[in-house]
Structure formats: structure tokens, C-alpha cells
Amino acid sequence: MKFFIDTANLEEIKEAHALGILSGVTTNPSLVAKENITFEDRLREITSFVTGSVSAEVIALDADGMIEEGKALAAIAPNITVKVPMTPDGLKAVKVFSELNIKTNVTLIFNANQALLAARAGATYVSPFLGRLDDIGQNGMDLVSTIADIFAIHDIPTEIIAASIRHPMHITDAALKGAHIATVPYKVIMQLFGHPLTDQGIEKFLADWNNRQQ
Numbered sequence: 001m002k003f004f005i006d007t008a009n010l011e012e013i014k015e016a017h018a019l020g021i022l023s024g025v026t027t028n029p030s031l032v033a034k035e036n037i038t039f040e041d042r043l044r045e046i047t048s049f050v051t052g053s054v055s056a057e058v059i060a061l062d063a064d065g066m067i068e069e070g071k072a073l074a075a076i077a078p079n080i081t082v083k084v085p086m087t088p089d090g091l092k093a094v095k096v097f098s099e100l101n102i103k104t105n106v107t108l109i110f111n112a113n114q115a116l117l118a119a120r121a122g123a124t125y126v127s128p129f130l131g132r133l134d135d136i137g138q139n140g141m142d143l144v145s146t147i148a149d150i151f152a153i154h155d156i157p158t159e160i161i162a163a164s165i166r167h168p169m170h171i172t173d174a175a176l177k178g179a180h181i182a183t184v185p186y187k188v189i190m191q192l193f194g195h196p197l198t199d200q201g202i203e204k205f206l207a208d209w210n211n212r213q214q
């Protein structure tokens with residue numbers, strides 16, 4: 001399973017990129033709204049050093065509007081992936097983008113049929129939102145597992161992005177259940193590093209080194 005970072009914050013993206021673990025970036029309108037910069041400028045900044053997929057979401061809700069917006073976003077850099085919501089209009093747009101060889105990420109996936117439809121329309125990625133399902137008492141991880149099984153049975157090349165990640169166990173479980181990618185907030189990426197025995201081990205090694213016989 002690969003890591004994307006789920007943020008529009010440039011500093012967070014730079015930090016995660018420097019860690020050497022980053023395969024891509026996802027943004028959404030809520031994340032971009034927190035930043036004090038135009039969306040296009042931020043996408044230019046991100047794609048100046050991130051070579052993997054950078055998801056940029058359209059705002060229009062009708063297919064023609066999504067296609068127009070998506071084409072403009074895709075023109076910013078070759079690694080822009082156009083993110084569209086899981087609606088009939090969204091999938092009409094995905095079909096057109098797929099014919100134009102523009103990569104797509106179908107977002108707001110909450111059941112397996114939505115994922116299958118998106119894949120059949122030609123989506124490059126589908127994004128099941130685990131945390132938001134957990135929030136309403138449904139098991140988000142079961143959804144990843146079901147989508148992974150269906151895609152495997154039918155030899156579907158669309159990649160699964162485990163999204164709406166809230167904590168480190170989501171990462172381990174998503175990897176085990178067959179997600180190809182997890183898109184992870186910066187805070188959770190940093191939580192993945194932590195183990196008290198690692199900290200204690202470093203402390204002990206340093207103490208022993210400093211007390212060594214000269």
C-alpha cells in the first residue's frame with residue numbers, strides 16, 4: 001500500500017515529501033478553503049516537486065461543468081488527477097476524462113456498488129471514506145475489503161484509495177484489506193512513527209555511548 005497525503009497545506013506536503021514516503025497528494029474543497037491562496041496557484045506549487053498523483057476536485061455538479069473545470073485543472077500539470085463526486089454526472093465526466101487519458105479519482109464512495117460503477121466508468125481511483133462511515137456506526141474497513149474482493153474477482157485495474165483516515169489502525173487495516181493507497185492527514189502520518197520502545201531504545205543507546213569507557 002502506498003501513501004498519499006490528504007492536505008492542501010504546502011508545509012505539510014513538503015515535510016511528508018522529505019520523509020521519502022509520499023506517492024501523491026489528495027485535496028478537497030474543504031482542505032483548500034483553509035489555505036490563503038488560489039487553488040490553481042497551490043496546485044502549481046505542489047506539482048513543482050510532487051511527481052506522483054495530485055488530486056484536484058471539481059466544484060461543478062453538472063457533467064459539462066465538471067468536464068470544463070477538470071480539463072483546466074489537468075492542464076496545470078501532467079500529474080493532476082481530477083477528483084469528481086460519486087454522482088451520475090460525475091461518472092459521465094469520468095467517462096470523458098478517461099477517453100482523454102486524464103486520470104480521475106471518484107470521491108465520496110460509501111458502498112461497493114458505487115465503487116463498481118465508478119470503476120466501470122473508467123475511474124483511475126475510487127476513494128471509500130472510512131472515517132465518515134465509522135462515524136455513523138458502519139464499518140468503513142469492511143467496505144475496503146469488499147471493494148478489493150470485487151476488483152480482484154473481476155480483474156478491475158481501478159486503484160482503491162482508503163480515505164477519511166483518522167488513526168494509525170486505519171492504516172494497518174487498510175493495507176491488510178487490500179487498499180492500494182491510503183490518503184492520510186499529516187498528523188496521522190507523524191503518529192505512524194511513534195513507539196515508546198523506539199524512544200526508550202534511542203535514549204538507552206545514547207546513554208550507553210556517552211558513558212562508554214574512553
Ligand code: E4P
Nearest residue numbers: 006026027028132163164165
Ligand atoms: C479524500 O480524498 C478526502 O479528502 C478525505 O480523506 C476526507 O476526509 P475527512 O472525512 O477527514 O474529511
